Amino acid sequence: MKIPYFPGCTLYNKARGLDNSTRASLAALGVELAELPQWTCCGTVFPLARDNYMGMVAAARILAGVAGEGEDRLLTVCSFCYNVLKRVNYEMQHNLEARQKLNDYLEENYGGEIQVVHPLEICKEDVGFNAIQAKTSRNLKGLKVACYYGCMLVRPALEMGFDDPENPTIMEEMVAALGAEVVEYPHKTTCCGSYQVLHENDLVRQRVRDILNSAVAKGAEAIITSCPLCQFNLDWLQEKILELNTGFRQIPVLYFTQLLGVALELPRESLGLEQHYVDPRPLLLGAMPPLR
Amino acid sequence: MGESLVPIYIMGKRYEVPEGLTIMKALEWAGYQLIRGCGCRGGFCGACATVYRVPGNFRIQVGLACQTPVTPHMTLMQLPYFPVNKAIYDLDKVGSPLETLLQLYPEATRCLGCNTCTSVCPQKLQPMYYVAAALRGDFARAAELSFDCIMCGLCAARCPAQLVPYNIAIFVRRYYSKHMRPKPQHLKDRVAEIRAGLHDQALAGIAAASEEELKKLYLEREFEKL
Numbered sequence: 001m002k003i004p005y006f007p008g009c010t011l012y013n014k015a016r017g018l019d020n021s022t023r024a025s026l027a028a029l030g031v032e033l034a035e036l037p038q039w040t041c042c043g044t045v046f047p048l049a050r051d052n053y054m055g056m057v058a059a060a061r062i063l064a065g066v067a068g069e070g071e072d073r074l075l076t077v078c079s080f081c082y083n084v085l086k087r088v089n090y091e092m093q094h095n096l097e098a099r100q101k102l103n104d105y106l107e108e109n110y111g112g113e114i115q116v117v118h119p120l121e122i123c124k125e126d127v128g129f130n131a132i133q134a135k136t137s138r139n140l141k142g143l144k145v146a147c148y149y150g151c152m153l154v155r156p157a158l159e160m161g162f163d164d165p166e167n168p169t170i171m172e173e174m175v176a177a178l179g180a181e182v183v184e185y186p187h188k189t190t191c192c193g194s195y196q197v198l199h200e201n202d203l204v205r206q207r208v209r210d211i212l213n214s215a216v217a218k219g220a221e222a223i224i225t226s227c228p229l230c231q232f233n234l235d236w237l238q239e240k241i242l243e244l245n246t247g248f249r250q251i252p253v254l255y256f257t258q259l260l261g262v263a264l265e266l267p268r269e270s271l272g273l274e275q276h277y278v279d280p281r282p283l284l285l286g287a288m289p290p291l292r
Numbered sequence: 293m294g295e296s297l298v299p300i301y302i303m304g305k306r307y308e309v310p311e312g313l314t315i316m317k318a319l320e321w322a323g324y325q326l327i328r329g330c331g332c333r334g335g336f337c338g339a340c341a342t343v344y345r346v347p348g349n350f351r352i353q354v355g356l357a358c359q360t361p362v363t364p365h366m367t368l369m370q371l372p373y374f375p376v377n378k379a380i381y382d383l384d385k386v387g388s389p390l391e392t393l394l395q396l397y398p399e400a401t402r403c404l405g406c407n408t409c410t411s412v413c414p415q416k417l418q419p420m421y422y423v424a425a426a427l428r429g430d431f432a433r434a435a436e437l438s439f440d441c442i443m444c445g446l447c448a449a450r451c452p453a454q455l456v457p458y459n460i461a462i463f464v465r466r467y468y469s470k471h472m473r474p475k476p477q478h479l480k481d482r483v484a485e486i487r488a489g490l491h492d493q494a495l496a497g498i499a500a501a502s503e504e505e506l507k508k509l510y511l512e513r514e515f516e517k518l
Contacts, residue, residue, distance in 0.1 A: 009424075009427060009428035012428035012429050012430055013390060013428065013429040038418070038421050039421075039424065040403070040405045040420060040421065040424035041403070041405065041424060041427065041428075043404075043405070054404050054406065055404070057404060057405055057406055057407075058404065058405025061405060061407070105406075
C-alpha cells in the first residue's frame, strides 16, 4: 500500500524523529509513504476568522494538488498539520463560499474529495491492530504507557471526526496491541498550552507539570503523543519544572511511532530516540535490539 | 523587420514603434536613454525586469525588456530596481543555518503560500517552493530550485507578505555551497596542484610570451570537455 505523505516543516528539523519513525514503522507494516514532490507549510494554525480565506490557501493548494494526481488520500502525522489540512478540507466540502473563493484563486476545481488520514487511523483501519500485534515481539511487556492526545488531533469534533473527542481510545488500543500496559489518567485531552509557551512560559509550565504529575501518579513510565509541539512542551519544559519543584519525577515523552518502532524491533538509529530531553533509551533499553 | 508601427504605452504615454522590436529597443526607439535597468542585453543579468498588461487580459505579465517583443497596445513599465533590505552576514560565523536565516530575514515566516511570486517569475522558477524548502531547513532543495534566479526583483515587488525571496535564496545557496555541498574531487585536486606549484612554470611561460605567441596559444587552446 502506498499513500501520499505530507511531512510538514517541523518534521524536517525539530521533529526529525517523528518523521523517521513514522516512515520506518509504517514501512515495516507494509505502508509506503510517498512524500509529495512539492509542498509548502500547511499554514500551521487554522484561521479563526471565518472569511480569512488567505490563511487557507496553502492547505487548499496542497489538497487540490493531491487530488489532481488522482489520489484519494493524504497522510500526515503532525497533529497541527493534520488539524489544518483536515479542517480546510472540511471547509472545501461544506462551505460553498470558501470553496468558490479558494478555487477561483487557485484556479482549481477542488471540492474536498481527498481524505486526510492519520497513521493511527491507518494502523487501526488499514493494517489492523491484530495484525500489528502479530508482528510485535512482545518486548514492551510490562511497560506502563500514558497516551496524550492534546487538542489538535481530536478537536473540533465535527471537523476532525477523529475518535471520541472527549475520550479518545485509539492510541490506547495501539499500546495494548504492542503488548504494553495502558495507564488511564484524566489529562489525556487537556491542552498542553501549545504555542503560548512563547510568551506565557510560566502558565504553560504549570499546565505541563499537572499533566505529567497526573500520568506519573497513575504509574506511567512513558508518555506518547503525535504532536511535535505537545512533545516539546511536555518534554523540554521538564528541565525547568525539576528546578522549581523538589520531588518532581521526570518522565520520557516520545512519539507513538517511536514506541511502535521499538515494538517492531526496528533499528534504533531509524527512530530518533536520542533527540529528546528526557532520554527514553534507558527505559526502553531492555526492549531495544543491540546497536548494529 | 516590417515597416508597420504598433502602438504601445510606456508608463502611460502612447508611442508608435516598429513591430518586432524588443521592449528595450522600443524604449530606445521612443527616445529613452537607458542608464539603469539595462545590463547584458542577453537575458542573464536581471536588470531589465518589466511589468506589462495587454488588452483583454486581466493578468499582470512580466518579462525581461531585452528578451520580450512588443505587442500592439501593451502598456508597460520597467522595474530597474526594487528597494529591498540586504542582510550582512559572515558565512564562517553562521551557527544553525535555519535559525540564522530566520534572524536575517524574520519576515520569511509570513509567507502565506499565495504563489504570486511564481506567477511573476520571468525565469519560470517557483519562489514559493524554494522559500518553503528553505523554511524547513531543506537547503539542498532550496538551492536547486533557486539556482537560475537572476534577482530581477519582481517577486519582491509583488509579495503580499513583503518577503524578498531571492535574498533568502542567495543566503541559502551561499551557505549550502560553502558548508553543505560536498566539494567536487577534481576541484580539490586542482587546488592542491596549484598550491604545490605544479603550474607555476606554465604560467611564467605565458607571462613571458610575446603578443604573437599569446595569440597563437589562445587560438590553439584546448577546450575542456563538457
